[in-house]
Every structure is written in C-alpha cells, then in structure tokens.
Amino acid sequence: MSVLKGAAIFGQSGGPTSVINASAAGVFLTALQQDCITKVYGAAHGIKGILEEQFYDMGMEDKYELELLKTTPSSALGSVRYKLADPDVDDTDFKRLLEVFKKYNIRYFFYNGGNDSMDTCNKVSKFMKQAGYECRCMGVPKTIDNDLFGTDHSPGYGSAAKYVATSTMEVFHDARVYDTGMVAILEVMGRNAGWLTAATALAAYKGQGPDLIYVPELPFDDEKFLSDVKRVYENNNKVIVAVSEGLRYADGTYVADSGVRDSFGHAQLGGVAYKLADMAKNALGTKVRAIEFSLLQRCAAHWASKADVEEAFMAGQTAVLKAVEGLTDYCIGFEREAGEEYKCVPKLIKLSDIANTERKLPREWINEEGNFVTKEFVDYALPLIQGESSPPIENGLPRFAKLKKVLATK
Amino acid sequence: MSVLKGAAIFGQSGGPTSVINASAAGVFLTALQQDCITKVYGAAHGIKGILEEQFYDMGMEDKYELELLKTTPSSALGSVRYKLADPDVDDTDFKRLLEVFKKYNIRYFFYNGGNDSMDTCNKVSKFMKQAGYECRCMGVPKTIDNDLFGTDHSPGYGSAAKYVATSTMEVFHDARVYDTGMVAILEVMGRNAGWLTAATALAAYKGQGPDLIYVPELPFDDEKFLSDVKRVYENNNKVIVAVSEGLRYADGTYVADSGVRDSFGHAQLGGVAYKLADMAKNALGTKVRAIEFSLLQRCAAHWASKADVEEAFMAGQTAVLKAVEGLTDYCIGFEREAGEEYKCVPKLIKLSDIANTERKLPREWINEEGNFVTKEFVDYALPLIQGESSPPIENGLPRFAKLKKVLATK
Structure with missing residues (x-):
C-alpha cells in the first residue's frame, strides 16, 4: 500500500437529495482525520467550482456544522449539471483541471452524483493517469431515482x-x-x-x-x-x-x-x-x-430514512478510506448481506461499469397487467425506509447546517 | 347546574386538517367518561350521517385507537360539505334531525368545522330549542385557514x-x-x-x-x-x-x-x-x-405541531366538559394569556358570533408594499408551531388509527 500525500477535493453534482449532504459529511469528517490528506476542499457547484478555482477550505468549518450536514437537505456546496467533453475531442477542461490539481496538490478526487457524474469522475481519472499525475478518483453515489447500476440501491x-x-x-x-x-x-x-x-x-x-x-x-x-x-x-x-x-x-x-x-x-x-x-x-x-x-x-430532510442517512454517510466515509488505502476508479455501492435481518455493506463498483448505465425496475416486480408492483418489490424496499431521521429543531423549525464557506487560496 | 342525561353525537365537517381527529379524540375520550352521557356516537360524514342514521357507536372502539386519533390526519369519521337550508324556508332536514335525536335520545351535539359548520351547529340548536327539545350544541373549531372569528387562532x-x-x-x-x-x-x-x-x-x-x-x-x-x-x-x-x-x-x-x-x-x-x-x-x-x-x-400528520395537537384535543375536551356543565350554543376558542411565555387557554365564543364570519390577516401585519408580512406576524405565529408531533411508526411508516366503525342500531 503506497501512501499518497496531498489534498482532497469533493464535489456534488446533479439533482439534490435529502441525504447527499450526509455523504458529504462522511467524506469531510473522514478525510479531515487522515494524516496523508493535507487539505480538504469542497468544490462550489461540482466540477465547475474546480475549473473556476471556487472551492472551500473545509478545515475551516466547525465540526458541529459538518455533523449537521447529515440532516441538511440539498447540496450544501451547490450542485451543477455539467458534462465534460470527450477529452479526445476537446481536452480544454481536463487540462485546466490538471492545472488546478497541480496548483493545490490535489491527490484525492471524490465526486458525488448519479451515472453522469460517475462518467465525469471516470474521465477525470483517465486523463490524470495519461498525464502521469497520480490522483485517486472515487465516486460517491446519489440518486432518488435508484437507477444506478451494480448496487443494491442508492443513497437518497x-x-x-x-x-x-x-x-x-x-x-x-x-x-x-x-x-x-x-x-x-x-x-x-x-x-x-x-x-x-x-x-x-x-x-x-x-x-x-x-x-x-x-x-x-x-x-x-x-x-x-x-x-x-x-x-x-x-x-x-x-x-x-x-x-x-x-x-x-x-x-x-x-x-x-x-x-x-x-x-x-x-x-x-x-x-x-x-x-x-x-x-x-x-x-x-x-x-x-x-x-x-x-x-x-x-x-424532505425532516422525514428522512435513518437507514438511508447512515448508508449515505458510510458511502462517503468508505470512499475516503478506500482511496487512502490505495484504491482508485471505483464508485461505492451497496450489497445486502444474506440472512433474515437487513444488513447493508459497502462494495466497490468500477467507475467504467457504473458510468452512463441505467438500472430499471425488473419486469417481474411489475404485475402482469402493468398497473401495480409485486410483493417482491415491497420486500426489497421496506428495509430502506426504516428509522426516522430529522434535523435538530430550534424554535419549532429545522436547524440546518450553516457553512462558513471560506474560499481556498493559494 | 342541571344534569342532562342522554347520548352525545359528534360530527366532522369541511376540509380536513392534520389535527381534526385530535379534537375528535378530545370529544370521544372525554364524553365516554361522563356519567350523564349514556352513549357516544360518531357521525359518518357529518350532518349527513345524522340525517341518514349512519353513525358509529364509539364505545365499541379500543381506547388505544381513539388515542391514536391524536396523530391520524384527515377526518376519521368522514367529512361533508353540506349547508342546511334556512329552516324558515325549508325545515325538512331539521325535522329529520329532531326525529333522529329523539329516537336515540341525543342530548349533546358537537360539531367540528369552520365557520359554515358553526352556522350549521347554530341552526340546529335554534331549531331544537323552538321544538322544545333540550339539546346542548357546541362547536369545535378547525381550519388550516385560521380565519375563524373571535379566537386567537384555530386548531389545524x-x-x-x-x-x-x-x-x-x-x-x-x-x-x-x-x-x-x-x-x-x-x-x-x-x-x-x-x-x-x-x-x-x-x-x-x-x-x-x-x-x-x-x-x-x-x-x-x-x-x-x-x-x-x-x-x-x-x-x-x-x-x-x-x-x-x-x-x-x-x-x-x-x-x-x-x-x-x-x-x-x-x-x-x-x-x-x-x-x-x-x-x-x-x-x-x-x-x-x-x-x-x-x-x-x-x-401531514407526520410533522404536526405538538402545540396544535394538544390544543385541538383540548378544544374537543372543553366542548364536552362545558356542555356537561350546562352550557350550549358556544364554540370553543383560544385566548393567549398575557406574559412572556406562550400559554393558550380555552374561551367561549357564541355560535351566532362565529358563524359565517371570516377573519383576515390584519393590514398592519402586511408590509407597506404589500409583498411580505411583518415581524408582528412572526411573533404571533411562532408559538403555534412549537413541538413535533408524529404518529407511532410501524415498520418505517406511520401507524394511523383504525376504527372498527360499528354502526349504531336502535
């Protein structure tokens, strides 16, 4: 296992969910504890924030606020819908990313999103490799659509x-x-x-x-x-x-x-x-x-699934731990352990496998007539909604995280 | 104080709220404890259920389910939008009500609704009086619109x-x-x-x-x-x-x-x-x-105001206790006690005052420009949303009340 020393950056992409910030909390709180990670950055509006050098120094945030991300809806760093060009056709963005990565010595890239975002993550990783720049790229999944390939289900x-x-x-x-x-x-x-x-x-x-x-x-x-x-x-x-x-x-x-x-x-x-x-x-x-x-x-973070919040956090945490261990080019997925009781454990899915692939509801979980779903679906979904998660309440209303968002400087 | 012995009937009317059933719980659980109340009925679909002799014997319900009404949304007995005719023009419905009241010896009539329903309650009371039939009629307020006259605010x-x-x-x-x-x-x-x-x-x-x-x-x-x-x-x-x-x-x-x-x-x-x-x-x-x-x-009973649920229950409870004490022709309202801390106490509003009157947002609580509300409104409303009420959860989802709905027979 090689130790790679450098900064980490995390970005959020695509439509928000109730628990996408729980994954952010998992990434930030875990990354901030790693000796090999020198700085932890949060990109404003995903990949766009990196291209424009708009990212926050997460080490400047109060730990309590980072904890509150677990129960704060939407993407606290801002999200983006931006698809990188094919680098063989136009590598402008990629060159710029490399420039920024070098400038801030970014060696860990965590990207949170659906299949489009996994494609972005995959392309970035390939480009860095070709450029001979060592950088570990890991995807953190999110989607309320649950349509990500290769995982039992998706956070959100x-x-x-x-x-x-x-x-x-x-x-x-x-x-x-x-x-x-x-x-x-x-x-x-x-x-x-x-x-x-x-x-x-x-x-x-x-x-x-x-x-x-x-x-x-x-x-x-x-x-x-x-x-x-x-x-x-x-x-x-x-x-x-x-x-x-x-x-x-x-x-x-x-x-x-x-x-x-x-x-x-x-x-x-x-x-x-x-x-x-x-x-x-x-x-x-x-x-x-x-x-x-x-x-x-x-x-609706006021009525989130506790199981989902915990798994979303675990996905972010696992991405960091696996990258620090030396892995790259994976997205974190979930596996359901065999047995009566529901137990969800993380698994690794190759970014190239998950990118741009959609997973539909199996035909056999839709009834013959096509106007309802079967008991198998209910058995599948019930464990995923267990437990209630809601933010702390102040004066009758949720207290969501308030980040300082101190821009990183070099 | 005269003791009036007989049955009580309760009906729900108008658009539902998250806590209208909490008032029902207040009426039922209190009425079932009164010696002078011989039977407690719940009308299916409000006044219509009385006219059609469709009402339930609430004494047959499990107490646990009646307690669960506190956290069950919508009108568990079914609601109705039915405006009684002016009895001077057409007293068919009123004669029928009197017939049913006599048949079941109904001496307590509790009606839950907005200003239209208070009008219904008022008309019923007047007719019974004219017919020489002793019956105590009390209104229990509800409306998410908060537009009832003479009360600080309304349950719901x-x-x-x-x-x-x-x-x-x-x-x-x-x-x-x-x-x-x-x-x-x-x-x-x-x-x-x-x-x-x-x-x-x-x-x-x-x-x-x-x-x-x-x-x-x-x-x-x-x-x-x-x-x-x-x-x-x-x-x-x-x-x-x-x-x-x-x-x-x-x-x-x-x-x-x-x-x-x-x-x-x-x-x-x-x-x-x-x-x-x-x-x-x-x-x-x-x-x-x-x-x-x-x-x-x-x-959204999964995210109700605890203050509201408790006050809605209190409104139902107070209506019963006041009627048993000998009062009639009142709707229960709320008063805010003077002092730093919010405290809500019940008050009595004459049915004839509350019926068909609407209370608007005061002009001085809307800003000059007419595109926002003032701090006074916020100070008014904040105490009303304090505390979180949600139903017990079974297998990740709310457990709402399940009533047996045993039809009353004579």
Missing part, C-alpha cells in the same frame, strides 16, 4: 421513498374523506425508472395506498388506464393512482408531451398528473385531483 | 403552518442549488385569508424563506409582481415567492381564472403558481418552478 432513494410512501398514506386519508366520487393522481419523480413511484406500494402494503401504479418501464396506454380507473371507480367510488413523471406511450413520446402547459419544458414542470386527471374527469365526470410531490420528495 | 393552523414553513425551508435549499437563475413560486392554500401563506415568513425568519409573499387580503397586480420579482432576480439571481391560491385582481377576479388548465375548476386545482411562474418565465427568460403544497399541507 430510501428517504425519498419514505417521504413518498408517508405522504401517499396521508393523502389516502385526505382524498377519501367525502362520500362523493374522487380520482386522485399522484405524480412522482422518475423519467426512465419507476423505483420511486413504486414506493407508493409501501403505503398500499399498509392498506392506505394507491389502487393503480404506472411506471415508465412499460409503455403507457390511455385506453388501458381509463378502463383500469373505471373498474376501480365503479367498485369503490374512489381511485388513487400513482404515476411516474416520465410515462411514455409505445411510440416513445412522453404522456405529458401533449399537455396543456406548453410554455414550460415538461421535464422541468411535470404535468402527467394533470393530464391524466383531466382524462379521468372527462371519462367519469367525477371530481379529480392532481398532486405533484415536486421538489418536496427529494428534499 | 399551527400544524399546517409548521409543515409549510419546514417545506419552504427545504425547498429554499433545493431550488437554489445550481448557480443558474431560478424563480420558484410556492402555492399555499387560502382562498380569502393569507394566514397560511404568511407562515412561509417563518422560514424567512430562519433566513431560508421566500423573498416575496402575496396574500389575498390585498389586490394582486401583475405589473407590481413582475417588477418585484425582477428586482430580487437582478440582485440574487434566485427568487422564491409564496402566494395564496386565492389571489385576486382589483376587480375581484381570481388570478388563476385566466389560467391554462381550464377543463378543471380552479378552486379545486389551483393554478396560481403555474400562471405566475409562466409570467416570470416570459418576463425574465429564466428557469421557473411552480410548487403546490396541495393536500399535503393539510394532512
């Missing part, structure tokens, strides 16, 4: 699932309160994968969930949807439906595409729930309600 | 305010995560009163709230709104705006009226946030997001 998913399932139970009670007919459509995030929408089945498992669930893994069909809704409505007078924002027809067009709010990009603002509620209203003449969980589902 | 408001303020803080972190421009519009319930929208100022008080707040107490002006948003945007590149669903122009038309989702009734589905986000997008060319707190804000 459990908390989003817990929030979505809890809110669905609450809406179940609220939406059914009158003795009149009602169709409620709940819109959950997920463009290509239905993992989070499927989490509404956890509420159904408690007898307080949706009647129907539609995920983007299967083509959506208006007629089938309406006949499903009608059937439930005729039996119960109440229908609760959970849908993924990314539902598509067989020809690949988004269900929200023909929506009414066309001055917005649909990807940004959803609209599936409204469109389907409109269809149900026209078909059944009943009262309808469209509910989008919107940003709330990915930032 | 504190929990909705806590949820709205917490979620606003979380969205504050999420919506500002990128280094690009962003306008987020948060839509909060409140057709005529801005109390709940104003609660986003509690997040601002923590430095993590909206830049602008618009309430229905003042006429809305598109030009003023856009110039406010532009000003903040030019300074910060990020704007968070909180608006009431019921914003109206000076001519009285709803801002949402010219909205794009016209196949829906606007009252049901909101749309103000989308309309204003659209306007901001066109004016600034920036990324926008419209977020409706929708039903979530009134049923």
Whole structure:
C-alpha cells in the first residue's frame, strides 16, 4: 500500500437529495482525520467550482456544522449539471483541471452524483493517469431515482421513498374523506425508472395506498388506464393512482408531451398528473385531483430514512478510506448481506461499469397487467425506509447546517 | 347546574386538517367518561350521517385507537360539505334531525368545522330549542385557514403552518442549488385569508424563506409582481415567492381564472403558481418552478405541531366538559394569556358570533408594499408551531388509527 500525500477535493453534482449532504459529511469528517490528506476542499457547484478555482477550505468549518450536514437537505456546496467533453475531442477542461490539481496538490478526487457524474469522475481519472499525475478518483453515489447500476440501491432513494410512501398514506386519508366520487393522481419523480413511484406500494402494503401504479418501464396506454380507473371507480367510488413523471406511450413520446402547459419544458414542470386527471374527469365526470410531490420528495430532510442517512454517510466515509488505502476508479455501492435481518455493506463498483448505465425496475416486480408492483418489490424496499431521521429543531423549525464557506487560496 | 342525561353525537365537517381527529379524540375520550352521557356516537360524514342514521357507536372502539386519533390526519369519521337550508324556508332536514335525536335520545351535539359548520351547529340548536327539545350544541373549531372569528387562532393552523414553513425551508435549499437563475413560486392554500401563506415568513425568519409573499387580503397586480420579482432576480439571481391560491385582481377576479388548465375548476386545482411562474418565465427568460403544497399541507400528520395537537384535543375536551356543565350554543376558542411565555387557554365564543364570519390577516401585519408580512406576524405565529408531533411508526411508516366503525342500531 503506497501512501499518497496531498489534498482532497469533493464535489456534488446533479439533482439534490435529502441525504447527499450526509455523504458529504462522511467524506469531510473522514478525510479531515487522515494524516496523508493535507487539505480538504469542497468544490462550489461540482466540477465547475474546480475549473473556476471556487472551492472551500473545509478545515475551516466547525465540526458541529459538518455533523449537521447529515440532516441538511440539498447540496450544501451547490450542485451543477455539467458534462465534460470527450477529452479526445476537446481536452480544454481536463487540462485546466490538471492545472488546478497541480496548483493545490490535489491527490484525492471524490465526486458525488448519479451515472453522469460517475462518467465525469471516470474521465477525470483517465486523463490524470495519461498525464502521469497520480490522483485517486472515487465516486460517491446519489440518486432518488435508484437507477444506478451494480448496487443494491442508492443513497437518497430510501428517504425519498419514505417521504413518498408517508405522504401517499396521508393523502389516502385526505382524498377519501367525502362520500362523493374522487380520482386522485399522484405524480412522482422518475423519467426512465419507476423505483420511486413504486414506493407508493409501501403505503398500499399498509392498506392506505394507491389502487393503480404506472411506471415508465412499460409503455403507457390511455385506453388501458381509463378502463383500469373505471373498474376501480365503479367498485369503490374512489381511485388513487400513482404515476411516474416520465410515462411514455409505445411510440416513445412522453404522456405529458401533449399537455396543456406548453410554455414550460415538461421535464422541468411535470404535468402527467394533470393530464391524466383531466382524462379521468372527462371519462367519469367525477371530481379529480392532481398532486405533484415536486421538489418536496427529494428534499424532505425532516422525514428522512435513518437507514438511508447512515448508508449515505458510510458511502462517503468508505470512499475516503478506500482511496487512502490505495484504491482508485471505483464508485461505492451497496450489497445486502444474506440472512433474515437487513444488513447493508459497502462494495466497490468500477467507475467504467457504473458510468452512463441505467438500472430499471425488473419486469417481474411489475404485475402482469402493468398497473401495480409485486410483493417482491415491497420486500426489497421496506428495509430502506426504516428509522426516522430529522434535523435538530430550534424554535419549532429545522436547524440546518450553516457553512462558513471560506474560499481556498493559494 | 342541571344534569342532562342522554347520548352525545359528534360530527366532522369541511376540509380536513392534520389535527381534526385530535379534537375528535378530545370529544370521544372525554364524553365516554361522563356519567350523564349514556352513549357516544360518531357521525359518518357529518350532518349527513345524522340525517341518514349512519353513525358509529364509539364505545365499541379500543381506547388505544381513539388515542391514536391524536396523530391520524384527515377526518376519521368522514367529512361533508353540506349547508342546511334556512329552516324558515325549508325545515325538512331539521325535522329529520329532531326525529333522529329523539329516537336515540341525543342530548349533546358537537360539531367540528369552520365557520359554515358553526352556522350549521347554530341552526340546529335554534331549531331544537323552538321544538322544545333540550339539546346542548357546541362547536369545535378547525381550519388550516385560521380565519375563524373571535379566537386567537384555530386548531389545524399551527400544524399546517409548521409543515409549510419546514417545506419552504427545504425547498429554499433545493431550488437554489445550481448557480443558474431560478424563480420558484410556492402555492399555499387560502382562498380569502393569507394566514397560511404568511407562515412561509417563518422560514424567512430562519433566513431560508421566500423573498416575496402575496396574500389575498390585498389586490394582486401583475405589473407590481413582475417588477418585484425582477428586482430580487437582478440582485440574487434566485427568487422564491409564496402566494395564496386565492389571489385576486382589483376587480375581484381570481388570478388563476385566466389560467391554462381550464377543463378543471380552479378552486379545486389551483393554478396560481403555474400562471405566475409562466409570467416570470416570459418576463425574465429564466428557469421557473411552480410548487403546490396541495393536500399535503393539510394532512401531514407526520410533522404536526405538538402545540396544535394538544390544543385541538383540548378544544374537543372543553366542548364536552362545558356542555356537561350546562352550557350550549358556544364554540370553543383560544385566548393567549398575557406574559412572556406562550400559554393558550380555552374561551367561549357564541355560535351566532362565529358563524359565517371570516377573519383576515390584519393590514398592519402586511408590509407597506404589500409583498411580505411583518415581524408582528412572526411573533404571533411562532408559538403555534412549537413541538413535533408524529404518529407511532410501524415498520418505517406511520401507524394511523383504525376504527372498527360499528354502526349504531336502535
């Protein structure tokens, strides 16, 4: 095992989650304890902050505030959606990164994000190697979408699932309160994968969930949807439906595409729930309600999964420890140990394997009819939402971390 | 003090809240202990359940489940929106009520709702008196809108305010995560009163709230709104705006009226946030997001205000105790005791005073410019969101009350 002495930098990328800062806490608190790590930097807005030399000296932060990151939602350092060019085509950014790494003697690069970010991490690592600059690059996973390849699940998913399932139970009670007919459509995030929408089945498992669930893994069909809704409505007078924002027809067009709010990009603002509620209203003449969980589902740190928070921290911690041990080019993943009791242990996934690959909900976890998920999914997801994590409360409201954000200088 | 022996009936009416069942628990658990109360009934869907003789024998319920009502959202007995006719014009319903009251020897009538429901309660009481049937009628208040007359605040408001303020803080972190421009519009319930929208100022008080707040107490002006948003945007590149669903122009038309989702009734589905986000997008060319707190804000029992839950219980309890003491025709209200420390004590408001009266946010609690609320509002609202109440958790999700709902028979 070779000892590599130098600074470490950590960046957050992509859409935030409730626990992405818990991974940051895992990286920072662990890195600050390593003898071989001379400085710990936090990049403002991910890779962009490195390119622009905008990063913070995390050693200047109070330890209490770093601990508070465990229960602070969103990306405390700022996030970014920036895809590095193919270095064979345009290596400007990479040369600049090398320059900055050299200037600050950065020898450890930790990047937190989804599959795009793992691609970034992988490209950076390859370029540094080619340039003969020793730097250990490790990915820390995050996504509420749970679509990362090679891992049992991803940090961020459990908390989003817990929030979505809890809110669905609450809406179940609220939406059914009158003795009149009602169709409620709940819109959950997920463009290509239905993992989070499927989490509404956890509420159904408690007898307080949706009647129907539609995920983007299967083509959506208006007629089938309406006949499903009608059937439930005729039996119960109440229908609760959970849908993924990314539902598509067989020809690949988004269900929200023909929506009414066309001055917005649909990807940004959803609209599936409204469109389907409109269809149900026209078909059944009943009262309808469209509910989008919107940003709330990915930032509800007040009701996060304790299991998720702890695992997110562990992912950050493990990335640092493995890099210090001498490993590079891996993303931290999770493995479920065999046995009755749920136990999650870290595993290593090659960055080249995880980058740009999406993991869908298995077909066998969606029912035959394509309008619900199976017991196997519930068994899979339940352990991930166990335990309640919430921030300390001051005067009735959360006390989130307040970082000083002292810019690093050279 | 005359002892009146007979059965008691309790009904829930109007839109649910997170704590309306806490008041139900207060009524049931207290009524079941009174010697003079021979039976305790819970009406299915409020007054409608009485008219149709659909009510439950609450003595058949497990005490544990009745206790769980304190942390179960929505109206466990089912709610109703049914306005009784003027008995001078059509007394059919009233005669039927009298018939049912006589049949079951109902001598105590407790009705839980907003100002419409207090009107119902008042009319029932008057009719019974005229018919020479002794019956004590007491109102138990509820509304997330906080617009009831004669009380410092209403049960349901504190929990909705806590949820709205917490979620606003979380969205504050999420919506500002990128280094690009962003306008987020948060839509909060409140057709005529801005109390709940104003609660986003509690997040601002923590430095993590909206830049602008618009309430229905003042006429809305598109030009003023856009110039406010532009000003903040030019300074910060990020704007968070909180608006009431019921914003109206000076001519009285709803801002949402010219909205794009016209196949829906606007009252049901909101749309103000989308309309204003659209306007901001066109004016600034920036990324926008419209977020409706929708039903979530009134049923989030997983994050209720402990103060609110306890006060809601106390309101139900006090209604029973006062009726047993011999009082009738009152609604329970709250008074804030003088002194540094917040202390809430029950008071009695005449049903005839509270019925059909709305209480708006005082003009002096809205700033001069009409785009925020003052420190006085924050001082008023902060005590109401203190303490965290959440249901017991089973397997990672709330355990809400499960009532047997044994129909009463005669």
